[in-house]
Amino acid sequence: MTAAVLFENVSRHFGPVKAVDAVDLEVAAGEFFAMLGPSGSGKTTCLRLMAGFEQPTHGHIEIFGETAEGVPPYRRSVNTVFQDYALFPHLSILDNVAYGLMVKGVGKEERRKAAEDALAMVKLPGYGTRKPGQLSGGQRQRVALARALVNKPKVLLLDEPLGALDLKLREQMQEELKSLQKSLGITFVFVTHDQGEALSMADRIAVFNDGRIQQLGTPEDIYKRPQTRFVADFVGSSNVLSSATCAKLGIPSAAASLRPEAITIGTSWAEQLSLPGKVTARSFLGAVNRVSVDCNGEKIIVTSPAAMPVPDIGADVQLAFSRNDLHLMEEA
């Protein structure tokens, strides 16, 4: 099966800055693909390369088997939902949504109907006569989605589309986007710096840093088996144990990651590993308590359910965890 998007050794340099550096990736058709990374990591530039706003300095890009480099955005069956929506302020909502059909020469009545259907799909029926300035952020976000989807793109690109929404709305939109993608079967490529968003929505995630892909895999893979310290740290703030600590546990390794929620405070069972330490800080986060423990100069974060008792600051504790939760990394 042809890949929806294929990058072969793609680089995009801006003068001395290597925004995207020798990236290989393959997005499968019908997949919900997330590109995750901090700002400046190259994820948005990758998205812009797919949309055609940027051209690669080196490398080869294919969209559904067709060469994409050198092809302008208006000849790609790819549509984008922009970070700040980029709705046309002088056009009504209906004309905004119908814009793609209008420039392609679809008749007036037909495109009005298609635009109204698209607005109904994003749960904004009857909003067609308003102007973008009269809508809330969440509503504008839906209009931007409808404006892209009405063109029936082969690939839908989403550039941090939920970034400007408040938490409640964001969670709701995450679910809606996910179910929309399932029902339409369109390939979604989603850029975000929010690891929670990427983990909960994507089929596969590419973690970016410094213009390169650090790791590419399923959310579970990325979360449980980070391959580099960066991934361990960025995706859900894992503890990274040094080689000295690993040696003390009887495991020869350059480094190992350990999720905060895999650790319990208290006596270990027979088959568990344990580390002694001293509590240095604790904070209540609602569902859990986060406890910082100093283990021989190494700071280890533990999240324990709020129902469990929390030791006082300065208390000596034993940290217990299973060998299976310790994920070895080749790189320190």
Add this chain to the structure above:
Amino acid sequence: MSALATEATILPNRPGLTGRISDFLWKHPYVLLAVLLGPPVLWLGIIYLGSLFALLLQSFFSIDDFSGLINYEFTLATYKQLLSDANFDIIVRTVLMAATVTLFSALIAFPIAYYAARYAKGKWKAVFYLGVMLPLWSSYLVKIYAWKLILAKEGILTWAFTKLNLLWLLDGWLALPIIGGNSLSVSYTGTFLVFVYVWMPFMILPIQAALERVPGNLIEASSDLGGTPQQTFRHVLFPLALPGIVAGSIFTFSLTLGDYIIPQIVGSSRLFIGQAVYAQQGTAGNIPLAAAFTVVPIVIMGLYLWMAKRMGAFDAL
């Protein structure tokens, strides 16, 4: 902690008059507004609009043909005189010239403004502003006389056309009726060129300001949705730049309508509205007719803005 606790939470009044004034104005913000706005509003309302109104009032008086004195009785006779063939010709000539100048200024200004707003950064932006503003720093009269020399039969333009073996083109143009003449400096073409040159900054700057406010991602969004560059220009860029174009055209149009120096120095001897006003209030001493002539640009600009608004030129504001 203790240092913080000993300090007062509410600070005492600032000493002196300025302290008391600050407190007073803070409590009565409308007084501050009145103080700031009073003088300019009085200036605009009484001296500026008042004298304009007095001028317009003059157009409803008439002049006694025998004594040359103004007859202070309400009459439309002056307007009848304004619409006589000779005077009406002046109006049509001026309006056509102003419209052509505005159209071509917009055509030339748009790419310059677009470059400045979209691509020019740092040093090049400074070069742009300097380049656009620099002509405004030198005297208006000097520039027009310079143009007279450039456009004269013995001038550099004729010389350049001769050297390029294109003199036939220039001669052909000058042989055309109405817009031609003995040389560029005594033709409507010459007047037109100087008008376009002199008013160009007033067209470039508003368009540049309007284009600068168009977010770049709207252009990308249009392209992303399948709009070719031509469609993006027509459906996104142009409508959003239109308020700037209209603002610029108000400048070029009204400045051309009222100018009396350029057509006097460069061009045929036929009159424009500004020259007619100058002649009527000066040598002819016909203040009512001069006032009636000044009403023409005001009415035309009013109609123009009304039409622009109806066509949605300000929807993007």
